[in-house]
Amino acid sequence: MLNTNILIQTVQDYINTNLNIDLHRLLLKKSPFSEVSMQEIVQQIKGKQVAQKKFPFLLQEGIIFPPQLNLEQSSSEKTAVYKSGLLKGKKFIDLTSGFGIDAYYLSQNFEEITLIEQNPDLIEIVEHNWGVLGKKATFINQKLEEFLDQNQEYYDVVYLDPARRDDQKNKVFLLEDLSPDILEIQEKLLSISKQVLIKLSPLIDLAYLVSILPGVFRIDIIALKNDVKEVVVFLSKEKAAEIICNGVNLESGENTFTFPFGAEENAHAEYSEPERFIYIPNNSILKAGVFNLIAERFDIKKFHPNTHFYTSNERKADFPGRILEMKVIDSKQIEKKGQFNIISKNYPLKPEEIKKKYQLKDGGNEYLIFTQSKKGKIILKSI
Ligand SMILES: C[S@@+](CC[C@H](N)C(=O)[O-])C[C@H]1O[C@@H](n2cnc3c(N)ncnc32)[C@H](O)[C@@H]1O
Incomplete structure (x- = not known):
């Protein structure tokens, strides 16, 4: 109560x-x-x-907050705003309302909004808060499976953000381990709507998703300040000729790399020793595993099959990630007690060990990259 x-x-x-x-x-x-x-x-x-x-939109008078678990399970305002820009229609339903952050934003371009939540205390809080915010919806305290059994309505968009089932807070990434079990209800979901969106953990394997959900037509991998927060899968009844994937980074603006699912299979990367510019792809792109495709698209070369750094002599300003101007140095050229952002990938020492070995401090504007090219171990320093 x-x-x-x-x-x-x-x-x-x-x-x-x-x-x-x-x-x-x-x-x-x-x-x-x-x-x-x-x-x-x-x-x-x-x-x-x-x-x-x-x-932060909830920092106003009259808002009530639920227990910590419900806060943790909620989406952030920024990822919710991004998703809201993708959706429009008349009827929107969120079958796993939770604290209603996603629902609040995702339903912005809809006329009729329905929220389902099994937790009675939580839906009561959401109903109260939405009243304070002046936002109308139908709030239903029910198990979504029961709701779906009785439902006669058709929706433009159905949204789900399943909860992790295990109490141990282990990272779960199989669909069967989520509540609700998407596999059990997917047919029903597709029969009551044009479009179903499901938010999943960043740990989910994309190939697994596509193999198990026949209706997938789009996948967005969404990062906030280069930290991958969610994978959103879009389903529809009609089978898509091509599945579109978007590696998104929400930072000062929005940076998106779009590619068809499976394109990596036919992509080829050329290899090179470091040239003038070094490229570090955004994490949403690394998560998507399009290591060769990104090289092909931006006409840049890779250091090594297992090193996802890229290089070119000309600056490719549109690259979705960090672009650094660097030169290869000898370990003797590392200034002791210097301050650097240290990156170590595909290199025997971890950043902590490197810091200790060369007595370096973290931070500043300069970078040191420890990695491998096809010729062997290399160290790069910002110019
Ligand atoms: C991850 S949270 C949703 C968070 C929400 N997207 C937000 O941004 O605030 C998942 C919610 O789904 C609810 N849920 C899980 N299984 C359900 C079911 N079978 N029926 C109804 N609600 C369910 C849980 O109680 C939980 O509050």
């Missing part, structure tokens, strides 16, 4: 003055309010802390 006493001004003032306090300590204290427990207060403080980074 929702305890709306946490919204009383004196309680909110207490929460706001304790936003940066040690929460373990606070939990040991007695709540100064008879109607609100210290646990409830700490839950709100945690919620506000997470919201500052993940969903």
